[in-house]
Amino acid sequence: MTAEGGLPVLRLPLPEGGADLEGEVAPGALGLDEDPWIRPDGPLVYRLRAEATGGGQILIRGAARLRLNARCSRCAENFSTITEDPAFFRAYACPDGLESIPFGEDVREELLVRLPQVLVCQPGCRGLCPQCGQNLNQAPCGCTGPEGDSRWSGLEGISW
Ligand SMILES: [Zn+2]
Ligand SMILES: [Zn+2]
Known part of the structure; x- marks a missing residue:
């Protein structure tokens, strides 16, 4: 054999x-x-x-x-x-x-x-969220993505 x-x-x-x-x-x-x-x-x-x-x-x-x-x-x-x-x-x-x-x-x-x-x-x-590990096929998570959360993008460029 x-x-x-x-x-x-x-x-x-x-x-x-x-x-x-x-x-x-x-x-x-x-x-x-x-x-x-x-x-x-x-x-x-x-x-x-x-x-x-x-x-x-x-x-x-x-x-x-x-x-x-x-x-x-x-x-x-x-x-x-x-x-x-x-x-x-x-x-x-x-x-x-x-x-x-x-x-x-x-x-x-x-x-x-x-x-x-x-x-x-x-x-x-969709894989897993790199931040919290949530399976994104099952449900979205609340983390901001690597590009940044779009809700904040309007603030870019503002100097504090
Ligand atoms: Zn998969
Ligand atoms: Zn997450």
């Missing part, structure tokens, strides 16, 4: 006519336990097909998805999201003596790469 333990591999040789690779990877096998931003909310589900090409390669293609519990980087609330690849496609070279192809690692990697760099619960998330 691979160091990742639990991620699926394709055993070689590939059967004549290819192989269907369908299954689920348990959340605990995804190596995300230490991640502060995302947590699997169910198994990684994959439906793939492996086929040999004339050129001695094996193509693996199909679809995979993973539901996640993510933490919004603006308001710190948890929200549910899905990362999926409807058209996973990898070509693997298969030198003589190769025993398995660790496609599960690549599927996992692909799904994580597809997550946005900055996770937000909704495109217009």
Whole structure:
């Protein structure tokens, strides 16, 4: 098995006519336990097909998805999201003596790469007030913003 333990591999040789690779990877096998931003909310589900090409390669293609519990980087609330690849496609070279192809690692990697760099619960998330910590999606707070409260702007320029 691979160091990742639990991620699926394709055993070689590939059967004549290819192989269907369908299954689920348990959340605990995804190596995300230490991640502060995302947590699997169910198994990684994959439906793939492996086929040999004339050129001695094996193509693996199909679809995979993973539901996640993510933490919004603006308001710190948890929200549910899905990362999926409807058209996973990898070509693997298969030198003589190769025993398995660790496609599960690549599927996992692909799904994580597809997550946005900055996770937000909704495109217009207002985040937290930098002064009082109020979640501004839920209610406004009474703090003056960093630009200053507009009620006072008329006083700018007055010398006391
Ligand atoms: Zn948010
Ligand atoms: Zn505030």
